[in-house]
Amino acid sequence: MFKDKYSLTKEQNIFLAKKLIAENIYHSARLEGCNVTFPDTKTILDGVSVANMKMNDVECILNLRDAWKYLLSTVEKPFNLDYACKVNEFVARNESLEWGVLRTGKVGIGGTDYKPEIPVKENVVEQINKIMALENTTEKAIKYFLWGCRSQLFWDGNKRTSTLCANKILIAEGKGILSIKENDLGEFNKRLVSFYDSNDYSLIDQFIYDNCIIGIEF
Structure with a gap:
């Protein structure tokens, strides 16, 4: 069980996200x-082109x-599967077989023998609801991020999509x-x-909590 590291107003958190947007995009x-x-x-x-x-x-x-841009303009919206699909629609646009919809075929992940199952909408909704029912916001965001990465809900852009969805949960x-x-x-x-x-969250969740959650110190 994690405690929240920061307690900002929504406006302060949106300000922080905008200030760090280039850095966050680069890291993603x-x-x-x-x-x-x-x-x-x-x-x-x-808006300037880069050679080569x-x-x-x-x-x-x-x-x-x-x-x-979509995330910061829709912070007030509830987080659910439809929201995650919309984020992926932006993230994976023109990159994958389909974007903004759940994957319908098998995929592999480099570096591991683990093969994620083809996502079933009802099961995905149930799992998202379980995560969103967690009491602590930071724990909720980290859990969703890791679960989204491992589940490979979409054809492409799963880590980027999961990072953005976790940030939506935190910023809200x-x-x-x-x-x-x-x-x-x-x-x-x-x-x-x-x-x-x-599938052991304890191998990575503390590392993310300690090193990858940032905010404003007052």
């Missing part, structure tokens, strides 16, 4: 293996920008931002693979 892109630098990310977000950059990487950044209650910094990626990925193999 790197989390999914997008080959960009932070200066490149800032340049793309400023793959179109896929540019599209990843612009899709994340649009997903964050003023509990900070979830962002996995580049210097934590190695340890995070090692723990994530162990979590995929075991």
Whole structure:
């Protein structure tokens, strides 16, 4: 059981998210293996083209920008499967077989023998409801993030989608931002693979709580 690390007003938390939006987009892109630098990310977000950059990487950044815009304009909306699908619609636009809908076929995950089941809508809704019924907001966000990554609900962009959904949960209650910094990626990925193999949240949730939840100190 985690305690909330931060207690901000919704307005303070939205201010923080906007202030860190380029950084958060960069971290989310790197989390999914997008080959960009932070200066490149800032340049793309400023509407300037970057020489010799793959179109896929540019599209990843612009899709994340649009997903964050959607999140920050809909913080008041309830979080549910429809919301997660809408986030994925922005994140995975033009990247996957389909976007904004649950995956209907099998996928594999690199680095692990774990094979996620094809998601069944009723089961997904039930699991999201269970997570959202948790008492503590920070625990809720971390649990959703990890469950979303492992479940691979969508054809593509699952880590990015889960990160944004976790941030929606946090920001709505003023509990900070979830962002996995580049210097934590190695340890995070090692723990994530162990979590995929075991479904043991304790292998990674404390690491995320300690290192990846940020806020404003007063």
